[in-house]
Amino acid sequence: MVPIPTIKRFPSYLRLLYHYQEEGHQWISATTLAKELSFTAVQVRKDVSATGVEGKPKIGFEIAPLIDAIRHTLGWDCQTEAILIGAGNLGSAFARYEGFSSYGFRIVAVFDNDPAKEGLLLGSLQVQPVTGIASYIAQSGVDFALLAIPASVVQQVAEELVQLGIKAFWNFAPRNLKLPASVLVQRTDLSTSFAVLSARYTAQKAR
Amino acid sequence: MVPIPTIKRFPSYLRLLYHYQEEGHQWISATTLAKELSFTAVQVRKDVSATGVEGKPKIGFEIAPLIDAIRHTLGWDCQTEAILIGAGNLGSAFARYEGFSSYGFRIVAVFDNDPAKEGLLLGSLQVQPVTGIASYIAQSGVDFALLAIPASVVQQVAEELVQLGIKAFWNFAPRNLKLPASVLVQRTDLSTSFAVLSARYTAQKAR
DNA sequence: TAGATTGTTAATCGATTAACAATC
DNA sequence: TAGATTGTTAATCGATTAACAATC
Numbered sequence: 001m002v003p004i005p006t007i008k009r010f011p012s013y014l015r016l017l018y019h020y021q022e023e024g025h026q027w028i029s030a031t032t033l034a035k036e037l038s039f040t041a042v043q044v045r046k047d048v049s050a051t052g053v054e055g056k057p058k059i060g061f062e063i064a065p066l067i068d069a070i071r072h073t074l075g076w077d078c079q080t081e082a083i084l085i086g087a088g089n090l091g092s093a094f095a096r097y098e099g100f101s102s103y104g105f106r107i108v109a110v111f112d113n114d115p116a117k118e119g120l121l122l123g124s125l126q127v128q129p130v131t132g133i134a135s136y137i138a139q140s141g142v143d144f145a146l147l148a149i150p151a152s153v154v155q156q157v158a159e160e161l162v163q164l165g166i167k168a169f170w171n172f173a174p175r176n177l178k179l180p181a182s183v184l185v186q187r188t189d190l191s192t193s194f195a196v197l198s199a200r201y202t203a204q205k206a207r
Numbered sequence: 208m209v210p211i212p213t214i215k216r217f218p219s220y221l222r223l224l225y226h227y228q229e230e231g232h233q234w235i236s237a238t239t240l241a242k243e244l245s246f247t248a249v250q251v252r253k254d255v256s257a258t259g260v261e262g263k264p265k266i267g268f269e270i271a272p273l274i275d276a277i278r279h280t281l282g283w284d285c286q287t288e289a290i291l292i293g294a295g296n297l298g299s300a301f302a303r304y305e306g307f308s309s310y311g312f313r314i315v316a317v318f319d320n321d322p323a324k325e326g327l328l329l330g331s332l333q334v335q336p337v338t339g340i341a342s343y344i345a346q347s348g349v350d351f352a353l354l355a356i357p358a359s360v361v362q363q364v365a366e367e368l369v370q371l372g373i374k375a376f377w378n379f380a381p382r383n384l385k386l387p388a389s390v391l392v393q394r395t396d397l398s399t400s401f402a403v404l405s406a407r408y409t410a411q412k413a414r
Numbered sequence: 415t416a417g418a419t420t421g422t423t424a425a426t427c428g429a430t431t432a433a434c435a436a437t438c
Numbered sequence: 439t440a441g442a443t444t445g446t447t448a449a450t451c452g453a454t455t456a457a458c459a460a461t462c
Binding site: 004011012036038089097167176184192194198203204 | 280297307391399406408
């Protein structure tokens with residue numbers, strides 16, 4: 001299995017590879033990648049080797065196959081469709097965000113329990129009432145949900161969605177979900193990220 | 208120094224400690240914390256020891272001092288004020304987000320280079336033209352900026368802000384910033400988080 | 415006293431980094 | 439050939455986990 005830290009670096013590699021490709025390059029060395037991304041060249045080679053791509057001494061790696069291999073390792077060569085639960089501040093931003101497409105991710109429906117939001121247009125998606133979730137999942141076969149709802153309700157909503165067939169969650173509410181082990185959960189939480197910055201900021205100020 | 212993984216767990220501890228405090232508890236054991244958060248009890252004790260708080264055998268840790276110690280370690284006992292650059296989808300969501308206050312973080316001004324957005328009200332903040340950034344920084348002494356602008360311009364904007372006195376960035380654009388070592392940069396990037404989820408999802412499907 | 419818990423030291427595990435042979 | 443680069447093996451580093459004494 002590919003180590004998590006390596007997977008976290010893959011999106012940065014991808015962006016840079018696309019950039020070099022657009023500039024007309026066909027090959028790139030680990031040395032160059034490392035310099036651009038402030039990694040070490042050894043780390044780049046180790047990361048690349050996890051994709052199975054092999055380079056040529058003195059030249060480096062061929063860009064196009066490397067892009068394909070990283071996309072494949074991440075699963076970004078297949079389209080992943082998800083429903084979005086919650087059309088508040090953050091939910092609205094996600095519904096309108098166009099950057100998802102570059103990682104094969106697409107929000108196909110938005111639900112909110114506020115009747116006042118029904119029909120509201122977010123990008124190209126109309127907010128639907130939560131009463132329609134069950135039939136939507138049944139019909140579409142979607143098994144991936146993005147949770148942009150308050151922490152106080154996220155556990156209960158997630159449990160209901162599991163009952164309806166959802167197998168993976170991207171949870172933006174600041175609460176740990178307790179779900180069956182077969183269900184994938186990834187939490188993306190502003191507070192975690194801010195904690196690191198804040199602790200470093202405070203430590204620096206103290207100096 | 209407190210290890211980064213420990214710092215990342217602190218916000219989860221804090222939320223649970225507040226919850227127990229509100230329910231009228233005065234003490235909590237590492238065992239209980241561990242069970243609630245799906246950590247091990249040893250890890251909880253190690254994390255707590257990094258704050259300097261000591262527990263009582265057979266009882267556990269006193270909640271109020273532990274909250275204070277974690278908040279202090281993170282620097283969340285001091286107010287941090289920041290300006291927000293960019294009032295697009297994500298920027299607007301941040302400007303309106305009320306959860307920041309619980310970690311001592313406050314956005315005090317929002318700037319956008321689109322004249323059409325000038326004066327727009329986001330929560331309690333009015334979008335200001337970017338021409339006013341220099342004087343705002345000079346007058347307020349703010350040294351923290353949140354970047355919610357496109358990747359294509361973020362490097363240049365950040366460099367300009369460093370010139371104006373900004374010392375720390377929370378960068379939401381998917382690009383690595385190259386700035387002087389004295390400047391703190393934390394990137395929070397949807398693609399990194401999604402990469403981990405996506406790779407796990409794909410690995411699971413393959414099984 | 416017995417038993418649950420804390421706190422620390424040592425062992426383990428996993429990722430990063432260093433060293434170096436292989437290649438073009 | 440010389441030199442830059444790849445790829446791998448071994449060493450290092452840091453965090454997690456195990457073991458166990460100390461405490462109430």
